[in-house]
Amino acid sequence: MRSLGKKETAEKKGILYGVGTGPGDPELMTLKAVRILKECDMLLLPAGKKEDCRAYRIAAAAVPEIKDKPFIGFEIPMTRDEEIRNKAFRRIHGEISGYLMERKTLAFLTIGDPAVYSTFCYLADEAKRAGDEVRMISGITSFSACSARAVQPLAEGPQEIHIIPSESDYDEALKLPGTKVFMKAGGRLKELKEKLTALPEGSVRISAVENCGMENERVYEAVKELPEEKTYMIVVSVAENR
């Protein structure tokens, strides 16, 4: 039987945290995220430079102390090619595993929620496979924040909610009951707008928020208002009209 207490703690490796910063407004960070960022030994950023890292900018606005913490910035390949991606995250894990062996606490920043379409998931997979301790600190998702911004519920009572990424078949998605949330729809806005325009008049109620929580935030509450040009940070929520 192993003795517990100090020795047990001393034998443990460090902890890899995935910390959600929420979608943009620094005040949407949780108390737990703030505490973990204050306590951690090192930050891991999903961008080569601090200035290019949106999650870092949000976190630093809420927790200025992190500006003095050591950090590593990782260039993360934006690819669906699993082999390239896995290789990149094996390399990233290789870079951090020494710190975990030294029992450091590392906080990988992600915008939104680390459980929802986050690159942290891939690093977490590698770390879990290696037997590291991995924890996730939830963040406010973009779709929650956009719903709050538009003061429109995502769902009430018996309604379903469907979160649809940009790779999905939009025709199939629009047939689903309840609320459909089109994430990162920025590259397919023209197509989505056409499909929404073709629906029976008054059958849906939309709310869309671009750059939610940022200075250049815009809210749209009618299909005809929706922009058509490509834009990165937009969430379009399509609810059944009651």
Place this chain on the structure above:
Amino acid sequence: MRSLGKKETAEKKGILYGVGTGPGDPELMTLKAVRILKECDMLLLPAGKKEDCRAYRIAAAAVPEIKDKPFIGFEIPMTRDEEIRNKAFRRIHGEISGYLMERKTLAFLTIGDPAVYSTFCYLADEAKRAGDEVRMISGITSFSACSARAVQPLAEGPQEIHIIPSESDYDEALKLPGTKVFMKAGGRLKELKEKLTALPEGSVRISAVENCGMENERVYEAVKELPEEKTYMIVVSVAENR
């Protein structure tokens, strides 16, 4: 043209906030929720008594100052009968509209997120109809927190997420691609477990969390572990196995 500044402010009515406390762990409250609760004039609780109000207990653990704030507790009818419900919320709105006329800031507490299956939505509807200023402060949803607790992503890359309330057809839901999150499944656990057991072996990966963030929290990571007896606060997440 109306003059802006002081006069404008003085003419305005108060603000009705729906404040999400997150699912249970007080540290999952956002900085914004904490600030609004500190600043507000009065709390509105979705339960007759403070002690019976889970959202209040969460909020008071994070913001002890609220214990000294005036509050009104509302018995909210748990019904799907729209007429009964609308009548109840018209009455509740009637009780608070005097305070809004007096330019008070009111904070209605909800567990989780006020945009996701919250009773606040019904009060917000009444208030918006009456021309009141209504704002929503996002909270961490139970499905985000459960995913974090199980250290399993809800979705990666091109996967869809489907949030399925207890009124839905589970057979239809299980046919959907991506991750299915069964909310408030506590009354249909036996049925859900049977359906999950009948799926081809190894086709799905489940994680379920009961009483997430509470002292009596339990995490389940296999279908056969799932409890069958009725339980209130459980979220069952069913992901496609990769």
